[in-house]
Amino acid sequence: MSTPEELLAQAPDRSTQVAARRTARAGLWDQLGRDEGHLWGCFQAEEPFWVMVDLADGAGRCGCSIPKRPCHHLIALQLLAAETPDLLRERPAPEDVTEWQRRRRARQRGADAERPVDEKARQRRIAEREKKVRAGLDALKLWLCDRARGGLVSLETSGDADLTGLAARLSDAQAAGLTGRVHRLAELVGASDDWPERALLELGRLALIVEGYSRISRLPEPAQDELRGLIGWTTRTADLLRDEPAVLDRWLLFGAATDTAPGGALKVRRSWLYGQETQRFALWLHFCPEQRALEPLPLQVGEALHAALHFYPSPSPQRAALGERLGGPEFVLNLPDGDPSVEVALERAAAVWGAQPLLERQPMHLQRVTPARIDGRWRVSDDAGLGLPLTSGDHWALIARSGGHPLRLMGEWDGEALRPLACAAPGGPLTVVGG
């Protein structure tokens, strides 16, 4: 069962959170109950309606007319169950609830059913897509050269419409993976004093992708897959689970960062898992539309799942999908050792970027660093005093936790700044900071 904070964090916006808090009052509900896998209750509006939640995946159904999901009734029902479990006694499910359960099961069976694959048609679709993408990237190359010829100032003068139009054309060319980079470019231009440098580096990354794709057949297979992934080819999770080997381990959730993807339409959560035996990091991604709430993770930071992960092919595999779950989540008492110094951590990161230069960020786990704000800049320093800058923002919570003493820190390193996600005092449990 999730904590009230986690439940509230699922709300699509602040007003839903407030409404959920207000609605989580026993007096507003009738026929509250639960069984092994479900919660339900009848909300006493002018016309009472049923609210029900499947505990296995957090899915729910609510009879209200609010379009946001989860609505505040769904969250409130779970809050009631979390905060005052006595109110939701075990009892036989009413008819509306059993009917809903029956329909869900039927739908899931339908979705899981095997569909015959027409291999010829699939190959034809791939070829068509390759053609479209190639044309799209050719056009992108022309656009990039025009900008380089006209100078970065032309980005500022041509305005957002130029970049938005480019993003739309790339999307039409089925190279949607690049639209995020174009939106980011639009956000960068004029946003800071050093925007020309940032924009140039972003244009450079786009150029490397275009150049790489022009000679994709000469690249090793994992690099081909990685590049296709960057451009926008998606791999169905079912295919990944079938085709890629399972890496079985106790996967510790070290931290998670949630951002709005450039362009603002999508919310993305990057969860960093660490295999306690394989001693490798895995990136577990979740997406949802901006106005919706991400589905809750099945484990908390500091807990581990005994499960199989399947990694997406890459020269330096990082992204993975969750396969079979064997157990957990369970609290991890002995955290693995992090890098002993900033230099060691940077060397490790350099090796990964050597293999995969287009990787945007990497997990970084430092065993003993002290966060501080010195001369208006956030940083962490290791025992030798060598430091890394922290991302812009507010890191007082991290500094308050450390009290000027070293702590274990896990975060995301993008080559310029470290974004703290979790920390732990020596011997203490992992605590979320930032994210």
Next chain:
Amino acid sequence: MHPFVRRALIGADSSAAETGTPVDALVSREEAPPWRILLLAGAWGAWRKAGFTPLPPAASPVPALDDPSPALPPGVARLIEEALAGQGAELLPELCQRARDRGRVLPPALLPLALSVTEPERRALLTPILGERGRWLAAQDPSFAWGRSQDADLEELRRRLFEEATDTRLHALRAIRRHDPAMGLSLLKDLWPQETADHRARLIAALDEGLSMADEPFLELCLDDRAPQVGRAAAQRLWRMPHSRLGMRMRGRAEDLLRYKPAGQGRIARLLSGAATLRLVPPDEHSRALSRDGVSEPGELGLGPQAWWAAQILACVPPSRWTQRHNLSAEGLLSLLKPEDFAAAEGLSRAALNHQEGSWALPLWRWWRQHEHHPALSRGRAAHWREELLRVMPPAELEALIVELIQAHAAQDTNVLAAALAATPRPWSERLGRLWLMSLKESLTELETRRELPGLLWWELHLHDAALGLPASLLPEAEVRLSDRFVGRRWRLMLIQFQDTIRRRRALHQELP
């Protein structure tokens, strides 16, 4: 700006653009120049990422000392966090007070939020529970500096008094006065010559903290300030000092105004001279001397100018002066006062407040109640004083009055009861709490059985104070269950809010017994 970026910024159709790093060798010079620049930029970005050099050592702050006080339990910390974010904010005083009484401090995670508050009242509540870690963190950023130590950090307060904006300066001067009234006065005198008239008038208000006869000479001097608002502010402080020169002058004036004539001794004498009387004889004209002593000229509150002057003069004399002078109780004296002379009751009521004379509060309260419908009284005056006088009423009398009001449950007493409950020191006594709860439950039963909405306003006005005032021992009983047969959205919302506060307070008392 890096020369490579500068070249890219202005646009370059030449192959000369290079990064000056080993990546320049990676891209063929035969590529079209714009494309080469872009490929170089891509490679340069990867090269920089992979080759990041650590920041050199820098002087770090001295680490925090271990906190001898344990941190608050997580549940209470969450309640404080929610209160700071606006949910159940009215509970912050009780939460902080309890944490302080139990020797607990805020957990580190909550410190940045706590140190970000700007309201002086909240800062005063939080300061004692910041702990070692909080004070350490406060020293790390100027915007947190207020939390570095308690009010006794006089150096910081002095700095703020001389350097900050007026509101902060006023707060700093008040804090200094709380710590050392003489030092506060001396600092105010230092500041005095440089201040504008408006600032002088505002800063005088800080003398309310620890006001004593030691401030009298300075305040008396201020009466002659060329700015009238400064003189008025000084006079308002002196009105509360019966032994000040202004107080003595006012007493002399008041004794001329309030004239008591005892009844004659014996039947014959009584027949000849009549019963005892208490009359108000207002001054004929306003004078410069009156003006200097802060008596404002235009009439207010439905009083004619003369009656208004008289009320202001009476307000400067402790009411006990009259009981001593005429050897009569407050009730005895007030029984002689006619409603037509309500300016005297106005003055005496102000005096009871100015001089915190609780023994006069209930007699005056009853006088106003007795005469509230008299045509001579301006509208709302009686109601005003019936609420104001509660502030100085001794707790036992206040409680007795509340019990009386709850039992009478008269609609016209709704506001007064709400004010009385608000003025009752928290937590309420067990007796009062029990009586109030019983009354609430009776109303709820009535609401359910009759499906009507009795006394919505009655409850609306004091449910909030009750939720904060009920003693901890009664909190479990205060969790009233709302039946589904319940009607009335406003009732429901009101009770939900009440329940929320009760639930939070219960959690506090359970987690921090």
